[in-house]
Amino acid sequence: MNRLTLDACAKLNLTLDVGEKRPDGYHNMEMIMQSVSLYDTVDITLTAKKDIKVMSTKPNLPTGIHNLAGKAAKAFKSYVNLNDIGVEVYINKRIPDRAGMAGGSADAAAVIRGLDILLDTRLSADALSAIALSVGSDVPFCLFGGTALACGRGELLTPLAALPDCGILLVKPDFSVSTPALFAALDGCQVRLRPDTRGAVDALCTGDMKALAGRMVNVFEEALPEAERRIVVDIKSELLSAGALGACMTGTGSAVFGIFPTLEDARRADLGRFGETFAVSPVKSI
Numbered sequence: 001m002n003r004l005t006l007d008a009c010a011k012l013n014l015t016l017d018v019g020e021k022r023p024d025g026y027h028n029m030e031m032i033m034q035s036v037s038l039y040d041t042v043d044i045t046l047t048a049k050k051d052i053k054v055m056s057t058k059p060n061l062p063t064g065i066h067n068l069a070g071k072a073a074k075a076f077k078s079y080v081n082l083n084d085i086g087v088e089v090y091i092n093k094r095i096p097d098r099a100g101m102a103g104g105s106a107d108a109a110a111v112i113r114g115l116d117i118l119l120d121t122r123l124s125a126d127a128l129s130a131i132a133l134s135v136g137s138d139v140p141f142c143l144f145g146g147t148a149l150a151c152g153r154g155e156l157l158t159p160l161a162a163l164p165d166c167g168i169l170l171v172k173p174d175f176s177v178s179t180p181a182l183f184a185a186l187d188g189c190q191v192r193l194r195p196d197t198r199g200a201v202d203a204l205c206t207g208d209m210k211a212l213a214g215r216m217v218n219v220f221e222e223a224l225p226e227a228e229r230r231i232v233v234d235i236k237s238e239l240l241s242a243g244a245l246g247a248c249m250t251g252t253g254s255a256v257f258g259i260f261p262t263l264e265d266a267r268r269a270d271l272g273r274f275g276e277t278f279a280v281s282p283v284k285s286i
């Protein structure tokens with residue numbers, strides 16, 4: 001077998017808290033991550049050429065090793081010492097980029113999983129996770145998916161009770177904020193509201209959607225520039241008016257989501273005026 005196609009699913013942060021900046025320049029995180037049913041399709045082919053090629057349906061995305069999928073192929077090849085193998089990746093993009101939904105990280109994780117299968121290297125979960133972390137902080141979660149508490153840079157993962165069935169409406173407004181810039185802004189601001197992560201984990205354990213939805217907080221919202229913060233506040237308030245049990249920004253944005261009792265409820269909410277919208281469901285495992 002020299003070709004494989006895998007789904008790469010987007011993630012949301014049900015909670016997101018940022019701790020202190022570490023000596024290595026990264027921040028300690030505490031966040032509840034959730035896979036959702038919005039997928040890129042990643043087609044991976046082994047070739048006789050030695051190079052790494054990445055193409056996608058979005059012409060603005062970087063190709064080769066400047067794309068996280070290419071960086072993942074390079075990291076995998078060097079980890080297993082198979083530098084002579086060529087890898088071609090074609091990505092059918094559906095996850096919006098610069099949305100805080102780990103679109104690039106999900107593609108990278110799919111490449112790592114795919115190469116482990118195609119090359120029959122059978123690496124341990126720890127080894128796959130180490131390769132993933134060398135590519136980006138969200139990539140280890142994207143390898144395993146489901147519902148998990150992520151600490152450290154995002155690589156210390158504890159599986160959690162699955163998010164109960166529900167509908168999620170994602171809204172991607174037309175702005176994006178640089179991730180390093182938002183971390184820097186957060187370092188300089190006094191955060192007023194932090195998530196009750198323990199309470200959210202307990203709510204997942206008991207399957208109490210209302211309690212969980214009421215604890216969805218992302219500290220990055222406070223660090224956004226004022227105009228963008230207002231847009232996020234408006235979207236959240238519209239989601240709640242449309243019947244969402246809770247609403248929150250994901251990652252460093254700019255996508256905002258609301259959790260509804262059912263997928264039908266999420267589909268009915270009309271927030272198209274704020275940007276692209278996607279009605280999705282939680283994914284239990286990938």
Ligand code: C5P
Pocket residue numbers: 025026027028029135136137138152153154179180183
């Ligand atoms: O790991 P990744 O490449 O996704 O991180 C992008 C940037 O986000 C880092 O260069 C750093 O500025 C910031 N970051 C951080 N702490 C983390 C994750 C990311 O400061 N835990």
